[in-house]
Amino acid sequence: MPGRWKKTSFSTTIILVLVATLLVHGLQRSELTITRLTDGIWRLGDFITQAFPPDFSRITNILIASFETFEIALIGTIFGALLSVPLGVLAARNTTPHKSVYFIARGIISFLRAIPDLVWGLIFVVTIGLGPAPGIFAITVDVIGFCGRFFAERIEEIDSGPMDSLKVSGASKLAIVTGAILPATLPSFIATCLFSLEQSVRSAIILGLVGAGGIGVELQTSMQLFRFKEALTIILIIFAIVLGVERVSAYFRSKII
Amino acid sequence: MNFKTENLCKRFSDGHYALRDISFTAKEGQSIAIIGPNGAGKSTLIKCLVGLEEITSGSISFGQVEISNMNKKNLRELRKNIGFVFQNFNLIQNLSVFHNVLFGTMGRKANPLSWFPLTASKEDRELVMFHLDRVGLADHAKKRVDHLSGGQQQRVAIAKMLMQKPKMIIADEPVASLDPKSGLEVIELLSTISREESLTVISILHQLDFARNYFDRIIGLKKGQIEMDKLTSNVSKENLDLIYSNPLEEIIV
Ligand SMILES: Nc1ncnc2c1ncn2[C@@H]1O[C@H](COP(=O)(O)OP(=O)(O)OP(=O)(O)O)[C@@H](O)[C@H]1O
Numbered sequence: 001m002p003g004r005w006k007k008t009s010f011s012t013t014i015i016l017v018l019v020a021t022l023l024v025h026g027l028q029r030s031e032l033t034i035t036r037l038t039d040g041i042w043r044l045g046d047f048i049t050q051a052f053p054p055d056f057s058r059i060t061n062i063l064i065a066s067f068e069t070f071e072i073a074l075i076g077t078i079f080g081a082l083l084s085v086p087l088g089v090l091a092a093r094n095t096t097p098h099k100s101v102y103f104i105a106r107g108i109i110s111f112l113r114a115i116p117d118l119v120w121g122l123i124f125v126v127t128i129g130l131g132p133a134p135g136i137f138a139i140t141v142d143v144i145g146f147c148g149r150f151f152a153e154r155i156e157e158i159d160s161g162p163m164d165s166l167k168v169s170g171a172s173k174l175a176i177v178t179g180a181i182l183p184a185t186l187p188s189f190i191a192t193c194l195f196s197l198e199q200s201v202r203s204a205i206i207l208g209l210v211g212a213g214g215i216g217v218e219l220q221t222s223m224q225l226f227r228f229k230e231a232l233t234i235i236l237i238i239f240a241i242v243l244g245v246e247r248v249s250a251y252f253r254s255k256i257i
Numbered sequence: 258m259n260f261k262t263e264n265l266c267k268r269f270s271d272g273h274y275a276l277r278d279i280s281f282t283a284k285e286g287q288s289i290a291i292i293g294p295n296g297a298g299k300s301t302l303i304k305c306l307v308g309l310e311e312i313t314s315g316s317i318s319f320g321q322v323e324i325s326n327m328n329k330k331n332l333r334e335l336r337k338n339i340g341f342v343f344q345n346f347n348l349i350q351n352l353s354v355f356h357n358v359l360f361g362t363m364g365r366k367a368n369p370l371s372w373f374p375l376t377a378s379k380e381d382r383e384l385v386m387f388h389l390d391r392v393g394l395a396d397h398a399k400k401r402v403d404h405l406s407g408g409q410q411q412r413v414a415i416a417k418m419l420m421q422k423p424k425m426i427i428a429d430e431p432v433a434s435l436d437p438k439s440g441l442e443v444i445e446l447l448s449t450i451s452r453e454e455s456l457t458v459i460s461i462l463h464q465l466d467f468a469r470n471y472f473d474r475i476i477g478l479k480k481g482q483i484e485m486d487k488l489t490s491n492v493s494k495e496n497l498d499l500i501y502s503n504p505l506e507e508i509i510v
């Protein structure tokens with residue numbers, strides 16, 4: 001018991017020293033001083049006073065843009081979720097046709113997930129140009145990274161009985177997926193998709209900042225032109241969208257599970 | 258369908274023989290109970306029969322065809338003719354009884370539209386109700402499977418298996434997780450079906466009275482070998498005792 005205690009305490013010390021070093025180094029690098037902090041709070045106050053009252057004059061354009069953001073999130077999530085189903089089947093140990101396919105499918109999912117959505121957004125803006133299309137692609141890829149992994153793990157958890165039962169009745173691969181895998185996993189797949197949609201809405205807003213369409217573009221513009229009253233309107237609308245989607249999604253998820 | 262195994266051996270990758278020299282012929286319409294202690298190789302034997310386990314040597318043939326030479330496609334064709342009943346039913350819990358039974362057509366019908374209650378043909382939907390009626394559950398068609406008792410679930414599984422229009426039925430401990438009354442109902446049902454359609458039935462059982470009262474023939478397995486193979490009328494109590502005698506005692510003797 002004492003020996004074990006000593007061991008843990010040793011590795012804990014190393015981790016603590018490491019974290020402390022990184023913290024000190026990071027604080028020095030970012031030149032985070034008390035004066036800068038207080039200045040920042042001051043300016044935040046400035047921003048808020050200048051932003052009030054919010055300016056609703058361009059509300060129609062803003063609403064159209066926010067609708068675009070929602071559509072980007074929705075379409076991207078649907079595409080991503082649909083593509084995740086076959087990929088998840090290939091990336092689950094118990095359903096993959098071959099070990100090599102398993103590794104390739106897992107590799108694709110890990111790769112897509114390892115690169116952040118904003119980076120995908122930048123890549124697609126450069127390759128296909130500004131507008132909602134790169135936003136949809138970025139969301140699709142991001143959703144595959146998330147749902148693909150989740151679906152594969154969910155499939156690996158299912159009871160093999162119903163699959164065996166169909167297999168010994170001479171059913172095809174497609175029949176086994178339809179008759180044994182999907183029914184057992186669909187409720188949690190749908191819950192995951194809804195959760196994914198919540199994240200996608202947030203992503204889609206941010207993606208606008210790099211030019212991938214929607215309300216993010218509007219926010220970027222009004223900030224750069226110092227139109228803070230308009231920016232506040234946009235922020236309020238973003239708040240409403242995110243909260244609304246979260247509520248609706250939470251409601252449906254509670255219905256399913 | 259009649260079938261035959263000859264000198265069937267199964268060795269697992271750990272070098273252990275689960276089956277040795279299994280030879281027997283099942284006549285069309287015959288019902289065979291396979292009995293034997295835990296680990297005797299009963300499940301392994303029937304897995305070999307449907308190609309879920311590869312055999313190490315020997316042969317298994319259905320009618321004129323030998324299964325070790327079969328490619329995947331022919332194996333699938335063979336499986337379509339064999340109805341398999343599992344100990345734990347293997348139904349989809351969150352779907353309706355009707356839908357589960359309809360899934361029994363998945364082997365026979367390649368068109369995905371025929372797999373769903375709304376898009377299946379009228380003929381198939383009527384067949385589902387016909388078989389549900391046969392197993393006494395027509396009134397429960399719309400219920401979810403997880404609202405049924407174990408005995409009812411096994412009857413649903415049998416109705417599902419009948420959708421295959423099987424030529425033979427194989428069962429691995431179909432009543433092991435049921436209470437005595439439900440178990441009896443399920444065994445009677447299997448027996449009636451096999452008699453009415455002269456289907457060959459092979460079932461693993463642990464209940465000797467079921468084996469004696471409802472099967473034509475009993476095969477006793479012990480340590481991977483056939484210890485006894487007799488028509489039920491010729492089986493004596495001594496025969497059964499020998500199969501279940503403690504293997505440890507024998508090693509000591
Ligand atoms: N995949 C496997 N790999 C190695 N050994 C196995 C495997 N499957 C089964 N065995 C072994 O083969 C033997 C026979 O097992 P089997 O499941 O056929 O027995 P059983 O007669 O069905 O027993 P029970 O009455 O408990 O169901 C056992 O010793 C078991 O440990």
Ligand SMILES: [Mg+2]
Pocket residue numbers: 299300301429
């Ligand atoms: Mg067994």
